[in-house]
Amino acid sequence: MVNLVIDGKKIQAKEGITLLEAARENGIDIPTLCSHESLEPSGACRLCSVEVTKGNRSKIVTSCIYTVEEGIKVNTESERVKKVRKLIMELLLARNPDSDVIIELAEKLGVKPQKRFLPDHDKGKCILCRLCIKTCETIVGVSAIGFSSRGATKIVGTPFDEESDVCIGCGACAYVCPTGHIQMETTGDTRTIWGRTFKMTACNVCGRYFAPEDQLKYISQKTGVPLKELSTCTSCR
Ligand code: SF4
Ligand code: FES
Known part of the structure; x- marks a missing residue:
């Protein structure tokens, strides 16, 4: 175990966990946008920045990536942290002015759009978090x-922006996206995502359309479970 202090609170954390995890385990809230418990952190948004002091030196670090260290002092609300967080939020607001998630988060943190950062309405709501x-x-x-292009024009999508023949229409990308960038529409027996329309399967018990046929075929191929057995929705199993 590692001993450290977060916001004046002495805590013990398991070696190897991140500052964000240690803070959360101890009921200390740090704002985040791109961190997800099931995926390796990418450090893309930097909203989770905190100040770490070791001896006489202090620095701003990304708490979802930085691992706990013996004897450090962490401040999640210092003036320096607030300043950095405000700037990051202002930049996010300018880059993604149409994301409700980002607008709400900015409001929660008391940050308003700044005239010096011109809003960019061309890139949708993507923060390039991967x-x-x-x-x-x-x-x-x-x-x-994947990402196509580089630098300022970098954008997520299917190769050449064409219908993907490997996509199974599961929608996992849309569920995990923190900013609501990925458009997915499920109506009746069809689902449209990434420009392709998938036929949905109706549950063989309740009749509700619950998963794309391609997704169930893929699961059947991967697991060896007969397709018929996968044609019952989770509520009816
Ligand atoms: S579409 Fe969403 S999940 Fe994908 S990189 Fe952009 S913000 Fe992240
Ligand atoms: S939540 Fe840590 S960098 Fe985005």
Whole structure:
């Protein structure tokens, strides 16, 4: 175990966990946007910045990446942290002015859009955190999406922005996206995502459309469970 202090509170944390995890375990709230408990942190948004003091030196670190260290003092609400967090939030508001999640978070943190940062309405709500790409790659295992282009024009999507033939329409990318960038529409027996429309399967007990046919076929292939056995929704199993 590692001994450290967060916001004046002496705590013990398991070696190797992050400052964010240690803070949360102890009821200390740090604002986050791109961290997800099922995925490796990417440190993309920096909203979780905190101040770490070791001896006479202090620095701002990204708490979802920085691991706990013996004897450090962490401040999640110092003036320096507040200043950094405010600037990060102002930049996020300018980059993603149409994201309700970002607007609400900014309001919660008392941050308003600044005239010096011009709002960019062209990039949608994406903060380039990679959560969707990692989910598709490591959890679903199909790698249907990725980043295209570089620098200021970098954007997430299917290769060449065309209909993906490996996408199974599961929607995991849309569920994990912290800003609501990914458009997914499920109406009746169809679901549309990434420009492709999938046929949904109706539960063989209650008749409710619950999963795309391609997703169930994929699970059946991967697990060897017959497709028929997968055609019952979770509520009726
Ligand atoms: S679409 Fe959402 S999850 Fe994917 S990189 Fe952008 S913000 Fe992150
Ligand atoms: S939550 Fe830590 S960098 Fe985004």
